[in-house]
Amino acid sequence: MKALVLQGIKDLAVQEYDVPEIKPDEVLIHTAYAGICGTDKALYAGLPGSASAVPPIVLGHENSGVVAKVGDAVTNVKVGDRVTVDPNIYCGQCKYCRTSRPELCEHLDAVGVTRDGGFEEYFTAPAKVVYQVPDNVSLKAAAVVEPISCAMHGVDLLTTHPYQKALVLGDGFEGQLFAQILKARGIHEVTLAGRSDEKLANNREHFGVKTINTTKEEIPADAFDIVVEAVGLPQTQEQCLAAAAKGAQVLMFGVGNPDAKFSVNTYDVFKKQLTIQGAFINPYTFEDSIALLASGKVDPLPLFSHELAFNEVEDFVSGKLGKVSKAVVKVGGEEA
Secondary structure (H helix, E strand, O other): OEEEEEEEOOEEEEEEOOOOOOOOOEEEEEEEEEEEOHHHHHHHOOOOOOOOOOOOEEOOOEEEEEEEEEOOOOOOOOOOOEEEEOOEEOOOOOOOHHHOOHHHOOOOEEEOOOEOOOOEOEEEEEHHHEEEOOOOOOHHHHOOHHHHHHHHHHHHOOOOOOOOEEEEEOOOHHHHHHHHHHHHOOOOEEEEEEOOHHHHHHHHHHHOOEEEEOOOOOOOOOOEEEEEEOOOOHHHHHHHHHHEEEEEEEEEOOOOOOOOOOOOOHHHHHHHOOEEEEOOOOOOOHHHHHHHHHHOOOOOHHHOOEEEOHHHHHHHHOOOOOOOOOEEEEOOHHHO
16 A cells, blocks of 8 residues: 655655554544645654654545444444544553543554554554444545634633633634634634634635735734634734733644743733633544534534645755645545
């Protein structure tokens, strides 16, 4: 089979691999689609994702496909099932796993990060992280359940009410998903702020959100009850604190450079009684994310801009491919 292998820093190559064998508790999946995200860009550049990737490794932690084989101990899926995979595999034994905070697991394993993922024609995963996809959800949409689930986890950490006004700063794929999920949670007014007229117009048209182009307009100060930072830069992190109203919740979701810092006016945090919350990966949110797709309350397909083959992926992760809203790799497609 063909596999796109990260051989080293900034070194991707298509290689011939053997179809992997499965353990009794594992599933072999014929890949349909694999999403590409900022984490893949970071791993390509030698930076850590949710965990560190040690080459040679097949990336692709966002994926969907069809079950090709199941181990003897597997009972939750069968051959022929359409599935998606939660890449994060927790140890179940550290203090965080044993206190219902598995996202902070001290021994995190991840499909497409620490073990081969969806940038190959067949990959394996423990059955416990494999989820069936409803018939009314395409495998292309199902490939991005993982990024939806990460945004869901962030929203789960917030207290939401219909009266609130929410701002999402960042018009990347995750920021656009946050806007949809906050609306699905009943927030009556959601504003997406970013730099791309095209993306902002697309979200106004398809999802009815308000928009601000930050290259042309100022973000109102002290105006929003919920503020989601989905960029990861010091200047946008500071903008989010300034945009927060009294009593607001600020979710720091964007992944910054490990050495980056931003300034906080501690008196403003005190005076406005702000809650500043981080969010890491996606515990307990795959079922909800699949349900949102099935219900139509979240639809990622209008956000997709590129469908790539293996030999085109490096152009994306190296930054040569411009104006990308969301890119997916077509491996086996809907007929996988």
